[in-house]
Amino acid sequence: MAVVSAKEAEAPGAAGRKGVEVRLEGLRRSYGSVTALDGLDLTIAPGEMVALLGPSGCGKTTALRLLAGLEDADAGRILVGGRDVGDQPPNRRGMGMVFQAYSLFPHMTASENVQFGLRLRRVAASARRARALEVLELVGLGAQVHRYAHQMSGGQQQRVALARALAVEPTVLLLDEPLSALDAKVRVQLRDEIRRIQLEVGTTTLFVTHDQEEALAVADRVGVMNQGRLEQLASPADVYHRPATPFVSQFVGLSNRLPATVEGLEAVVLGQRIPVVPRSGGLEAGSSSGVAVVRPEAVALRRPEEGEAGPRRGTVVSCAFLGSMSRVTVELPGTGRVVAQVATWDAEHFPVGAPAVVELRPDPVVVVPGDGPERATGA
Ligand SMILES: Nc1ncnc2c1ncn2[C@@H]1O[C@H](COP(=O)(O)OP(=O)(O)OP(=O)(O)O)[C@@H](O)[C@H]1O
Numbered sequence: 406m407a408v409v410s411a412k413e414a415e416a417p418g419a420a421g422r423k424g425v426e427v428r429l430e431g432l433r434r435s436y437g438s439v440t441a442l443d444g445l446d447l448t449i450a451p452g453e454m455v456a457l458l459g460p461s462g463c464g465k466t467t468a469l470r471l472l473a474g475l476e477d478a479d480a481g482r483i484l485v486g487g488r489d490v491g492d493q494p495p496n497r498r499g500m501g502m503v504f505q506a507y508s509l510f511p512h513m514t515a516s517e518n519v520q521f522g523l524r525l526r527r528v529a530a531s532a533r534r535a536r537a538l539e540v541l542e543l544v545g546l547g548a549q550v551h552r553y554a555h556q557m558s559g560g561q562q563q564r565v566a567l568a569r570a571l572a573v574e575p576t577v578l579l580l581d582e583p584l585s586a587l588d589a590k591v592r593v594q595l596r597d598e599i600r601r602i603q604l605e606v607g608t609t610t611l612f613v614t615h616d617q618e619e620a621l622a623v624a625d626r627v628g629v630m631n632q633g634r635l636e637q638l639a640s641p642a643d644v645y646h647r648p649a650t651p652f653v654s655q656f657v658g659l660s661n662r663l664p665a666t667v668e669g670l671e672a673v674v675l676g677q678r679i680p681v682v683p684r685s686g687g688l689e690a691g692s693s694s695g696v697a698v699v700r701p702e703a704v705a706l707r708r709p710e711e712g713e714a715g716p717r718r719g720t721v722v723s724c725a726f727l728g729s730m731s732r733v734t735v736e737l738p739g740t741g742r743v744v745a746q747v748a749t750w751d752a753e754h755f756p757v758g759a760p761a762v763v764e765l766r767p768d769p770v771v772v773v774p775g776d777g778p779e780r781a782t783g784a
Pocket residue numbers: 436439440441459460461462463464465466467468615
């Protein structure tokens with residue numbers, strides 16, 4: 406393909422157009438007294454999509470900008486396909502980027518926007534147009550090639566931005582919250598589309614988001630960041646079920662925080678014995694007290710027996726309808742509030758003011774030190 410040879414002539418440093426390994430080693434970057442990256446280590450396998458997840462200000466965008474060459478690191482190395490790209494300017498790194506805000510040129514059609522990078526690379530006009538049509542079809546906009554930004558929805562504009570990033574066959578695709586300006590439904594659709602396209606083109610991709618559902622849904626692996634460092638890099642299921650640190654256990658997924666005593670490999674929570682997640686960075690061994698992080702979906706409700714009392718009996722204080730599931734909040738005297746996620750048909754037995762008994766499922770829990778979580782979450 407003409408585009409390919411033009412690009413390779415332009416960027417001989419790129420170690421192949423797709424499927425390269427990306428390695429960030431000990432990246433540091435400060436802005437005045439603010440440490441944005443505090444020794445970030447992250448390796449993305451060839452062709453893999455890693456979602457970088459973390460709270461606002463944890464350094465996600467900074468990591469992406471360093472990788473793209475838009476900023477310089479204070480320390481550390483960036484290896485793309487095994488080569489140190491630290492000295493290469495952005496246009497030699499062959500990265501395709503999509504940002505949160507719509508960034509199309511308003512005076513250009515979708516096709517012209519997509520051709521922009523190819524024009525910079527001096528690809529001939531006919532090859533440019535053909536390539537633009539090809540990638541616009543890939544993102545489902547084959548019929549919109551002549552539209553201007555103001556004639557397209559937000560979701561369509563982001564598809565064009567994605568097509569523009571892919572047109573130059575980037576070595577690495579960098580997506581910085583590309584969906585956050587879209588409404589919920591379009592967001593989910595485009596998220597799935599991005600994943601489909603990424604699998605199709607096979608480009609190594611870093612997808613930055615602070616939306617955990619998005620991260621868990623699209624990525625091969627999720628990297629959870631906190632205060633400029635990576636806390637865990639693992640499959641979505643592992644990040645969710647086997648969090649490596651207290652921070653991860655609380656940042657990913659909605660959680661109840663319940664007083665717990667750890668006895669060996671079990672925790673006693675509300676008088677129930679539950680296994681503790683091994684190697685979770687929280688409390689594990691010995692006998693000590695802390696806070697168990699319990700998912701709402703691990704909490705069930707039942708109606709109390711005649712005259713039943715105890716630490717797990719409380720009163721329903723609110724109920725949030727989520728569709729097929731509902732979240733019911735129960736106030737337990739002496740403990741506080743516990744959120745249970747239950748089937749909506751079941752939630753009807755627990756209206757506000759009704760008595761309820763909380764039952765914890767025996768899913769393994771992470772137990773963190775009693776005073777650790779707030780500090781770790783930083784929220
Ligand atoms: N150009 C800059 N000048 C000064 N401080 C900066 C600059 N860029 C980033 N920072 C600071 O560095 C830290 C990390 O910022 P960064 O934009 O990487 O966070 P983020 O994880 O992308 O957050 P968000 O989810 O809000 O986009 C923040 O404290 C931010 O205020």
